[in-house]
Amino acid sequence: MGVKIALAGNPNCGKTTLFNALTGSNQFVGNWPGVTVEKKEGKLKDNKEVTVTDLPGIYSLSPYTLEEVVARNYLIEERPDVILNIVDGTNLERNLYLSTQLMELGIPVVMAVNMMDVVQKSGAQINMQKLAENLGCEVVSISALKGDGIKEAADRAVAAAQDKNMSAHVREFSPEVEGYLTEIQKMLRGVPDEQKRFYAVKLFERDDKILKQLSEAPDTADIIARAEEKLEEDTESIITNERYQYIAAVIDKCLKKADSDKLTIS
Ligand code: BGO
Known part of the structure; x- marks a missing residue:
């Protein structure tokens, strides 16, 4: 059976760039049911069994904007097999606010830290292994613009979707x-x-x-x-x-x- 990947991330994290790079011309554009929020789906270029759904760009899974409600209803009702969470590596702190909420959904999350070309140029360093250990999810470093790491991100998402051993939730609260x-x-x-x-x-x-x-x-x-x-x-x-x-x-x-x-x- 086919694998369903949902792309989730903040506005401007590079989601569209990644979606286009992963799916190429295999895209269908429509609206989410009942609302005028654009819905894009596509098949992975090199694996047509894998459907990628681009969720609206959002900052949180709170119920305040239409985009947030659309995204979370999809995640709780449709249950994709895996969430590929794109985070802007130049703005890690703000982007992780959504990530912590995505990780509560009980769906495997693979995190793609994007804009790594910019991060590297700036001289900043992100320790991906520590990030993965602390958050309790897989982390891949990518540059959607240059295409670096995007195949690995998709491969890891597919593997996580097929892995039935979900890790336990991190206890993030007091x-x-x-x-x-x-x-x-x-x-x-x-x-x-x-x-x-x-x-x-x-x-x-x-x-x-x-x-x-x-x-x-x-x-x-x-x-x-x-x-x-x-x-x-x-x-x-x-x-x-x-x-x-x-x-x-x-x-x-x-x-x-x-x-x-x-x-x-x-
Ligand atoms: C403009 N590296 C770099 N350097 N830039 C990236 C990367 C990356 O890995 N990924 C994305 N971008 P979207 P959402 C732009 O459009 O995919 C850039 O909202 C510009 N446009 O090219 O649209 C990407 O879907 C003029 O930049 O994000 C885009 O999540 C000047 O990040 C922006 C400079 O990506 C947002 C940038 C007319």
Whole structure:
């Protein structure tokens, strides 16, 4: 049976360049059902069994823009076999915000760090192995513009799609928040195990659209009230802030900025 790859990334990360390089002229363009958001699909140039779906460029899987809703509904309802997450290597910190959310979906994620020609020219260094270890996903370094690494990225995505041994979720939140998420996860009925983390986070954030998509919605009001009282913040901010803290810690271990070698003379 054919493999379905979904391309996901922030606007301007180079998704279109990569999509065109991978699929060439084997493309079909239409709209996502019911909305005027463009949908592009194509077949890999050298393997017609593999369909690549280009998701709208988005910054997050929150329910605020049409593009975010389209992308996440596709990911939860259609369940591609693998997500190829393109991140802009010159803007790693901002791009990883979406990546952390993609990794909660229970779908294998392969990360392609793009614009590596620009990163290298700038003198910055990204330790791909450490990035992979810290995030718990495969990481490939690419330049979509030059075509470097793109075949490897596609090959790794296909291999990840066929690998049934999904790795466990990284626990990116504080023990306290992880505790609340576990409580919500235990209340979920009719949700496949691998998707429970995504639903738990979204319910904790009071995501009404996700609540409506569940046939048996759990009552999480008490858990949310306890969390907000204890942490003195609304749960959506708690999750956002902890995501950024987690990303900052990962970046600290994996990214050497261009000017970090220079001594500052004061
Ligand atoms: C312009 N390396 C470099 N150097 N540039 C890249 C790479 C890469 O690996 N990948 C993509 N780009 P999209 P989304 C442009 O269009 O694929 C460039 O939104 C320009 N245009 O060429 O469109 C790519 O689909 C004039 O740049 O991204 C494009 O995700 C001057 O990144 C931009 C300079 O890529 C966004 C760049 C008229």
